[in-house]
Amino acid sequence: MTANPEATTAEPASKVAIPEHLGGGAGDIPSFECTFQIARFLPEQDSEPHFEEYKVTMYGTDRVLDALHKIKWEIDGSLSFRRSCAHGVCGSDAVRINGRNRLACKTLLKDLDTDKPIVVEAIKGLPLEKDLIVDMEPFFQSYREIMPFLITSGPEPTRERLQSAEDRERFDDTTKCILCAACTSSCPVFWTDGQYFGPAAIVNAHRFIFDSRDDGGDLRLDVLNDKEGVWRCRTTFNCTEACPRGIQVTQAITEVRQAILQRAF
Amino acid sequence: MQVHDYDVVIVGAGGAGMRAAIESGQRARTAVLTKLYPTRSHTGAAQGGMCAALANVEEDNWEWHTFDTVKGGDYLVDQDAAEVMAKEAIDAVLDLEKMGLPFNRTPEGKIDQRRFGGHTRDHGKAAVRRACYAADRTGHMILQTLYQNCVKHGVEFFNEYYVLDLIMTDVDGVRRPAGVVSYELATGEIQIFRAKSVVFATGGFGKIFKTTSNAHTLTGDGVAVTYRNGLPLEDMEFFQFHPTGLAGLGILLSEAARGEGGVLRNSEGERFMERYAPTIKDLAPRDIVARSMANEVREGRGCGPNKDYVLLDLTHLEPAHIDAKLPDITEFARTYLGVEPYTEPVPVFPTAHYAMGGIPTNIKAEVLANNTDVVPGLYAAGECACVSVHGSNRLGTNSLLDINVFGKRAGIAAAEYAKTAQMPELPEAPEARVVEMIETMRSAAGTETIGAIRKDLQDTMDANVQVFRTDETLRKALDDIAALRERYRNIGIHDRGKRYNLDLLEAVELGFLLEIAEVVTVAAIHRKESRGGHFREDFPNRDDEHFMHHTMTYLDPTSEAEGIAGMRLETKPVVITRYQPMERKY
Numbered sequence: 001m002t003a004n005p006e007a008t009t010a011e012p013a014s015k016v017a018i019p020e021h022l023g024g025g026a027g028d029i030p031s032f033e034c035t036f037q038i039a040r041f042l043p044e045q046d047s048e049p050h051f052e053e054y055k056v057t058m059y060g061t062d063r064v065l066d067a068l069h070k071i072k073w074e075i076d077g078s079l080s081f082r083r084s085c086a087h088g089v090c091g092s093d094a095v096r097i098n099g100r101n102r103l104a105c106k107t108l109l110k111d112l113d114t115d116k117p118i119v120v121e122a123i124k125g126l127p128l129e130k131d132l133i134v135d136m137e138p139f140f141q142s143y144r145e146i147m148p149f150l151i152t153s154g155p156e157p158t159r160e161r162l163q164s165a166e167d168r169e170r171f172d173d174t175t176k177c178i179l180c181a182a183c184t185s186s187c188p189v190f191w192t193d194g195q196y197f198g199p200a201a202i203v204n205a206h207r208f209i210f211d212s213r214d215d216g217g218d219l220r221l222d223v224l225n226d227k228e229g230v231w232r233c234r235t236t237f238n239c240t241e242a243c244p245r246g247i248q249v250t251q252a253i254t255e256v257r258q259a260i261l262q263r264a265f
Numbered sequence: 266m267q268v269h270d271y272d273v274v275i276v277g278a279g280g281a282g283m284r285a286a287i288e289s290g291q292r293a294r295t296a297v298l299t300k301l302y303p304t305r306s307h308t309g310a311a312q313g314g315m316c317a318a319l320a321n322v323e324e325d326n327w328e329w330h331t332f333d334t335v336k337g338g339d340y341l342v343d344q345d346a347a348e349v350m351a352k353e354a355i356d357a358v359l360d361l362e363k364m365g366l367p368f369n370r371t372p373e374g375k376i377d378q379r380r381f382g383g384h385t386r387d388h389g390k391a392a393v394r395r396a397c398y399a400a401d402r403t404g405h406m407i408l409q410t411l412y413q414n415c416v417k418h419g420v421e422f423f424n425e426y427y428v429l430d431l432i433m434t435d436v437d438g439v440r441r442p443a444g445v446v447s448y449e450l451a452t453g454e455i456q457i458f459r460a461k462s463v464v465f466a467t468g469g470f471g472k473i474f475k476t477t478s479n480a481h482t483l484t485g486d487g488v489a490v491t492y493r494n495g496l497p498l499e500d501m502e503f504f505q506f507h508p509t510g511l512a513g514l515g516i517l518l519s520e521a522a523r524g525e526g527g528v529l530r531n532s533e534g535e536r537f538m539e540r541y542a543p544t545i546k547d548l549a550p551r552d553i554v555a556r557s558m559a560n561e562v563r564e565g566r567g568c569g570p571n572k573d574y575v576l577l578d579l580t581h582l583e584p585a586h587i588d589a590k591l592p593d594i595t596e597f598a599r600t601y602l603g604v605e606p607y608t609e610p611v612p613v614f615p616t617a618h619y620a621m622g623g624i625p626t627n628i629k630a631e632v633l634a635n636n637t638d639v640v641p642g643l644y645a646a647g648e649c650a651c652v653s654v655h656g657s658n659r660l661g662t663n664s665l666l667d668i669n670v671f672g673k674r675a676g677i678a679a680a681e682y683a684k685t686a687q688m689p690e691l692p693e694a695p696e697a698r699v700v701e702m703i704e705t706m707r708s709a710a711g712t713e714t715i716g717a718i719r720k721d722l723q724d725t726m727d728a729n730v731q732v733f734r735t736d737e738t739l740r741k742a743l744d745d746i747a748a749l750r751e752r753y754r755n756i757g758i759h760d761r762g763k764r765y766n767l768d769l770l771e772a773v774e775l776g777f778l779l780e781i782a783e784v785v786t787v788a789a790i791h792r793k794e795s796r797g798g799h800f801r802e803d804f805p806n807r808d809d810e811h812f813m814h815h816t817m818t819y820l821d822p823t824s825e826a827e828g829i830a831g832m833r834l835e836t837k838p839v840v841i842t843r844y845q846p847m848e849r850k851y
């Protein structure tokens with residue numbers, strides 16, 4: 001993240017050769033049949049979720065979200081799931097696909113084995129509301145508890161606070177979080193103990209603890225030193241694997257632990 | 266019927282809504298109603314930057330920024346509003362930094378700035394570095410930072426509450442709002458939020474088009490609700506098509522890609538913008554670049570099997586530079602098109618991106634009832650509003666700025682108004698219209714599907730109301746929309762339940778889309794000239810003599826506009842202060 005304005009390259013050529021396959025003739029994208037097994041739960045009818053099977057014709061370039069839409073729009077309008085941006089930036093559609101937590105809008109069918117049924121379920125550990133929708137309140141509650149905002153002391157500067165590019169880089173990874181809950185709801189500790197803050201809250205604490213402008217680190221470390229805090233993590237790496245933003249979640253948790261240990265109590 | 270009482274109700278928790286909430290929440294009892302969890306709002310998708318003449322890396326000032334905004338909007342910008350925005354931009358960026366936003370930094374540790382289309386030094390002499398940014402996820406960082414500060418200030422959110430109507434009442438002969446009618450997604454309950462002031466911040470309506478950078482949820486709810494209550498909509502014909510959407514998908518690749526040195530090429534490998542805008546080339550305003558691209562394709566120089574897109578070439582940039590400045594968008598190209606931007610050019614085509622028009626307001630963010638009167642207690646900010654700072658074409662990075670400047674103004678004004686106003690009396694059965702709509706919809710057993718009607722709407726809008734328009738294509742779209750509205754009456758939905766009934770809400774949203782698409786098209790027929798984002802092939806020139814005005818469209822059962830019964834079109838003068846209209850050349 002070095003901010004060197006000189007780094008831009010010289011004026012590009014007025015004309016270049018274009019790769020053959022982009023000039024034309026790449027052919028049509030093949031379509032194929034896909035089977036989906038979706039965990040359905042209608043709270044007004046069902047006491048338990050059950051699987052239903054849907055067959056749809058899809059393209060390899062389609063996402064799982066496209067298939068869910070196709071089922072909802074063409075087969076059964078009552079299938080319920082959250083979604084908004086459709087390209088992996090809003091965090092609405094974390095679901096379990098073939099047993100792994102992922103964003104439906106960021107999982108391409110071509111990357112799944114479409115010879116077998118694709119299994120889609122709600123994420124685990126949060127109260128199930130309907131079909132693929134869970135109650136997100138407990139998740140946001142943990143997030144709010146770590147004081148996810150810049151805490152400063154002393155008088156406000158008139159201009160911006162200065163921060164070196166290196167200091168800015170220090171917490172870059174954890175600023176990417178979209179609060180999708182894929183990590184927290186893939187964590188075995190969280191499944192058995194809903195009181196555990198969970199990886200996402202720790203990631204967001206990390207984002208402030210390692211921000212050179214912030215003075216609230218001690219407050220947050222106190223919160224996370226709690227019995228439901230960072231020490232509950234058993235480093236199974238599920239969260240890191242689940243994170244659709246590629247955040248090094250386990251490493252962030254480890255760094256927060258080290259910060260607690262290095263602090264003089 | 267549950268009735269909640271608040272001083273201020275804010276509808277929408279994107280950038281504009283939350284910026285308003287931070288101000289209002291500290292001054293008055295405030296509720297924020299949002300159909301999405303705040304952090305899901307589409308402000309989070311914004312990539313490139315937010316501009317302000319900080320002059321951190323080179324000489325710059327707010328007057329140049331004002332000029333660029335006015336010229337970029339093809340002189341349909343209200344110049345008093347542009348000046349307010351450019352002046353307050355500096356504090357808007359500094360406010361965000363103080364709230365904790367992690368901007369990229371210069372070697373001295375100041376907020377770094379980069380180039381963006383249409384932003385120039387000294388009235389067009391050369392491109393200037395004015396866009397403040399956080400990699401290519403500036404909108405994400407703005408949305409997160411504002412949410413974090415709402416948490417800090419204890420702002421009261423009602424998440425997944427859909428506002429479906431505005432309650433208007435008469436106080437001493439003046440129409441003003443008394444609150445809103447909402448639908449709670451989790452329970453299906455309809456509730457009333459009574460308030461002294463109401464702020465709309467519901468975002469755009471890109472989903473009237475098929476190829477769009479907008480989220481599925483951007484269905485123009487606030488805009489349609491305001492219109493249905495007899496209030497005007499301004500400049501609805503102006504929609505921005507962003508040049509670089511991923512071909513076939515519409516997912517945005519920020520203009521920052523060109524700001525950082527990327528260029529567009531046709532099938533002959535030619536950097537064709539050198540022909541269309543010799544001075545600033547690939548960084549010309551979006552409408553010009555989008556039309557140039559569409560023109561290359563029409564003249565047979567498109568790429569790919571159907572020759573229907575052009576290429577964004579980043580291959581001459583250092584991979585390390587790409588990783589530092591454009592990590593997210595290059596990942597989109599890899600994930601969704603399987604293209605490696607280090608070594609291969611990326612297929613792109615214009616994508617419906619931004620609504621310049623919307624709910625008319627003055628510079629205090631007060632909603633206008635007509636050309637001269639405001640609706641006391643009603644405010645709008647962000648993409649759903651039309652101040653108008655963007656005129657006929659918005660410059661990149663001016664919207665993240667707009668939502669911060671006018672979101673803040675709306676929040677302060679709404680709270681100040683609430684301090685002196687009386688709590689309005691509710692009219693009789695204010696929820697009646699919504700209850701009827703919901704109950705009819707929930708039991709709708711017709712043969713038409715939401716999916717099919719929406720697809721046909723989006724297809725006709727893409728085919729007929731996009732980058733190139735003529736009277737003929739626009740009338741074709743109007744006929745199609747009329748037929749679709751007829752089909753909409755015969756809709757059927759599957760989900761009869763009350764809990765999380767998104768089937769029902771998609772049907773309601775489709776109703777909003779149909780309404781808005783019609784207004785956009787009628788306003789486009791009215792404007793027989795080409796200006797900014799609105800290009801009429803049958804009237805290819807700007808016509809200041811007849812069209813240097815804003816259009817105001819009203820729902821009016823006693824009137825007709827361009828052959829459509831039930832609508833009224835009026836015009837509103839443009840505010841011109843410093844800059845007399847000139848030809849827009851780059």
Ligand SMILES: Cc1cc2nc3c(=O)[nH]c(=O)nc-3n(C[C@H](O)[C@H](O)[C@H](O)COP(=O)(O)OP(=O)(O)OC[C@H]3O[C@@H](n4cnc5c(N)ncnc54)[C@H](O)[C@@H]3O)c2cc1C
Pocket residue numbers: 276277278279280281282298299300301302303306307308309310311312313314315403404426427428429466467468469478479480483486487517519618619646647648649661662663664665666668
């Ligand atoms: C991909 C992309 C990239 C962009 N990049 C840039 C950029 O780099 N720079 C720039 O300046 N601009 C950019 N823009 C434009 C800019 O991001 C948007 O115009 C701006 O963020 C809109 O903010 P908003 O607060 O008005 O609306 P949004 O952020 O869309 O928020 C709308 C809110 O309204 C709520 N809502 C809607 N309907 C209802 C209802 N019926 N009831 C209750 N709540 C409702 C939603 O829940 C949401 O919270 C970009 C836009 C896109 C799509």
Ligand code: SF4
Pocket residue numbers: 176177178179180181182183184199200203242243244245246247249
């Ligand atoms: S850390 Fe990753 S997986 Fe966890 S909430 Fe944030 S973005 Fe989602």
Ligand code: FES
Pocket residue numbers: 082083084085086087088089090091092093103104105106
């Ligand atoms: S829909 Fe936004 S992340 Fe998937």
